[in-house]
Every structure is written in structure tokens, then in C-alpha cells.
Amino acid sequence: MATVTSTRPYHIIIFGASGFTGQFVVEEVARSAFEGPSGSLKWALAGRSRQRLEGVLNQAAETLRKPELRTEVEIIVADVSQADSLAIMCQQGLVVLNCVGPYRFYGEPVVKACIENGAHCVDICGEPQFLERMQLEYHSRAMDSGVYVIGSCGFDSIPADMGILYTKNQFKGTLTAVESFLTIHTGPEGGCAHDGTWQSAIYGFADSGSLRKLRKKFGHQPLPVVGATVKKRGSLFFSKEIDQYAIPFMGSDPSVVRRSQRFLYEGHQELPVQYSAYVGVGGVWSLIKMFCGGLLFWFLGKFGLGRKLLITFPEFFSFGVFTKAGPSRKQMEGTSFSLTFFGEGYAEGLDPSQGRPNARICTQIHGAEPGYVATPVAMVQAAITVLNEPQFLPIKGGVYSPGAAFARTTLIDRLNRHGLVGLDLNSSFVSNIEMGNIFTLPSGGLVSIFTILLIPIQSFQIYMKCHGVQAN
Numbered sequence: 001m002a003t004v005t006s007t008r009p010y011h012i013i014i015f016g017a018s019g020f021t022g023q024f025v026v027e028e029v030a031r032s033a034f035e036g037p038s039g040s041l042k043w044a045l046a047g048r049s050r051q052r053l054e055g056v057l058n059q060a061a062e063t064l065r066k067p068e069l070r071t072e073v074e075i076i077v078a079d080v081s082q083a084d085s086l087a088i089m090c091q092q093g094l095v096v097l098n099c100v101g102p103y104r105f106y107g108e109p110v111v112k113a114c115i116e117n118g119a120h121c122v123d124i125c126g127e128p129q130f131l132e133r134m135q136l137e138y139h140s141r142a143m144d145s146g147v148y149v150i151g152s153c154g155f156d157s158i159p160a161d162m163g164i165l166y167t168k169n170q171f172k173g174t175l176t177a178v179e180s181f182l183t184i185h186t187g188p189e190g191g192c193a194h195d196g197t198w199q200s201a202i203y204g205f206a207d208s209g210s211l212r213k214l215r216k217k218f219g220h221q222p223l224p225v226v227g228a229t230v231k232k233r234g235s236l237f238f239s240k241e242i243d244q245y246a247i248p249f250m251g252s253d254p255s256v257v258r259r260s261q262r263f264l265y266e267g268h269q270e271l272p273v274q275y276s277a278y279v280g281v282g283g284v285w286s287l288i289k290m291f292c293g294g295l296l297f298w299f300l301g302k303f304g305l306g307r308k309l310l311i312t313f314p315e316f317f318s319f320g321v322f323t324k325a326g327p328s329r330k331q332m333e334g335t336s337f338s339l340t341f342f343g344e345g346y347a348e349g350l351d352p353s354q355g356r357p358n359a360r361i362c363t364q365i366h367g368a369e370p371g372y373v374a375t376p377v378a379m380v381q382a383a384i385t386v387l388n389e390p391q392f393l394p395i396k397g398g399v400y401s402p403g404a405a406f407a408r409t410t411l412i413d414r415l416n417r418h419g420l421v422g423l424d425l426n427s428s429f430v431s432n433i434e435m436g437n438i439f440t441l442p443s444g445g446l447v448s449i450f451t452i453l454l455i456p457i458q459s460f461q462i463y464m465k466c467h468g469v470q471a472n
Helices: 020-031 050-064 083-090 108-117 128-145 158-170 195-206 208-218 252-268 284-300 304-312 329-333 370-388 402-406 411-416 445-453 455-466
Strands: 010-015 043-047 074-077 093-098 120-123 148-150 173-185 237-239 244-248 274-282 336-347 359-368 398-400 424-431
Touching (some): 010 083, 010 370, 020 050, 043 050, 074 083, 083 093, 083 108, 093 370, 108 128, 108 148, 120 370, 128 208, 128 252, 128 398, 148 402, 158 173, 158 252, 158 336, 158 370, 158 402, 158 411, 195 284, 195 304, 244 284, 252 274, 252 402, 274 284, 359 370, 370 402, 370 411, 398 402
Parallel strands (some): 010 043, 010 093, 043 074, 093 120, 120 148, 148 398, 173 274
Antiparallel strands (some): 244 274, 336 359, 359 424
């Protein structure tokens, strides 16, 4: 069990605690302090400004009615641009929760400092290029140091990654393919997201070509396809299952799930699952509004001046989806998400190499507002799992996806019983049925036009998804 000592006095250090997401992580750690090793959690805040961190503590103390936070929680001044300050920070904690983004600019120094100073690192990154580059460049060093670096431990991508594992465990036979559908629901106050996510989208879109080059450096062989190959859906189609139009989700979830499936296949000889992710985009009017915003994003994101305009005026160019102030607490209270998994495979005793799948399963995760309620819960529970269940993590340290790191732990149970967010996993299994296409694509001129024009808006929509925003 992880222990706190005089030389390493904290179980958890929240780095970037004064950021928009960081302040909600602070509140969640305060709520979960009784879940630490031996029933208590020693923790601290870290960031550039002591004054701002004190303000976050005061706000958390008032919101949670815990005045003791003002005196019991200590503050560490650390700056991502000052390596010495990061080293001092990492030497004082067992796990660093890194909330400082965009990670492509500010994430690597924290990973490096954690590995060099023996602190595990958990982040909430949704940027595939950063996540995969950290694995390529730091996995061996982290293994040698016995340090776990576990990325994408927020809404991106714990629900998708752990949801696949849950679905596989519930399936009575050999699960061979899963499609997931995300839907977001907002209340009467509407919804928006903080512009930090908008900035990550802009820079990620501008540098998308680098990801393809990066993946070639791994030299991976393609994962084997078990059972029947699942055809990819179109760029736009109507899903009867979620009763709205849907598009492929091109964010971090597919990348993260693929990394987990490769780890489980190569390290534990588990058959990989084919995975496709989709996001609901609403009705025709939603498509029109998103197309206009996505077209602006696609065009301006191609050159420097355009990117500067997008970053300076996020609310204008995103039609109010992203703001510098972020969502209000009332907006967050009225927002929720559902992530539904439709899986198919072969019932017990059947050979996946023979014939078409004959069984299917549906599982679903329901949760509170994704970006600033579900994300802090997922991040904090991931850290608590690292502290409490080191014997169930991969045998050595390294850079891992959530599914690779937590496949043998109780993280799913922790999330499922965490009443604040109400992550609820339900499943139903049907076998001996004739499998057909789960979703249909209607014909028609309007759909054909949007199929052609939708490509530039996908990058816009996926970042709307990341923090729980859907056009109405």
C-alpha cells in the first residue's frame, strides 16, 4: 500500500488547481478524502500563483461547507516552465493530478518531472498526439522508474475505455465488435464549455498530420480481426437506436481504446475487440448550425491569423458553445450524458472464425455533466485506485491508457457506486438471433449534401462533445 512519509508528505498533489477544471478536481478530492489509504487522504494544491490557489481553497471550503480546508490543505508553488519547481513538487507527492493544458504545450515537462522524481502521473488529456507521443518516448523510462503515467483519465476516455472492458466481461462468449453512441442532454439553462478545450481543438486540428507520422514510429503490426469485420458507418447517418443523426467520433476515444486492446492482446493474450465510436448530433436544424460553425473552424484553423482570431473570440466563432467564463454551476447541474455500447460476437462454445456473429449485447453508462462533474470524479477515482490497488496495476510502471492500467482493478465498481455522478452501468444480452445492421442510413438529397459537407465540422463537434455541449 502507498504510504506517506516525511520526505513525501502527500498522497495526491493537484497541479493546475486554479484552472477552470482544476477547481472542480479540488472539490472532488475534498469529497473523497475518506477513500484514501487507511481511510484518509493527505493532499495539496500546486500552481503558479499562491493567491489564486488560496482563492480556490476558499471557494471549495465555502461550497462544500468545509472551513477546515483553508488550514489543512497546503499549497505548493510550481510552474511548468521551471523544471526545478516541478521536481520539488513531484518529490512531495505519490500521485500528481495534472490539470494543466493544452497538454501538447504544457504536459511533457510534468510527465518528465514525475518519472525523474518518482511520482505517478494522472491526467485528463483528450489529445491523441500527446498521449501517444508520451507512450512512445517515455514508456521505457517510466518502467525503469516504476512510475505509472496514465493519461485520458477524465470523460476522455475512461467511460469509453472502461465501458468496453465492462461490456466484454458481461458478454457470455467471445465479444468481437462494439459500437458506442454518445448523447448529451442539457437543461433549461443550456450549456457551454470553457475555451481551454477550444484551444486544444484549434491546435490539434492545425497539427493533425503529425499524428499519422507519429504512429508509424511505433512499428506496430495491425491487430488481428476476430470474427466478422464490422463495416464503418458513413460520415452522417440516422441512428434509430438514439433517434437522431450521428457522425463518427474522431477524438481520443478510438485511439485510447485501441491502445488498451493492443496492450491486453500483446500482454495478456486477450482477443482484441473492433471498436467504432459515434456521437449524436441532433436533428436537421442542429446539423445546419454545426455546419456553419464547423466550416468557420475548418477554414480559419488552417492559417496563423485565423487561429489567432479563433482563440481571441471563442464565443463569437463557436456561436456561444465555448466561452472564456465557462459554464455556470446551474448549467452543469442540468447537463448529463449517456454512452451506449452495442456489441456483437459469438455465444459460448462457438468458433469466431466460423460464420457470422450470433449474439449481441447492449450496455449503457449514464452520468452527470461530462466536462466538470464526471471528469473530476473519474480522475480522482483513478488516482485513488493507483494508491489503494497497486498490486492490480501492470507489473511495472510505464505509460498506459486507462483500460491497460485499470483492467484488473475495481475502478468500474468505484465509479458505479460513486453517488455524486451516478455512473450507472446496465447491460442486456441476447443470443441465438440473426444479426443485421444495427443502424440504417436513410436516403435523400439533404442527407447526401450533408454527407459531403460534414467533414469539416467533425473536428468542431468532437470538441463540443468533450465538455458536454450539444446544439439544440
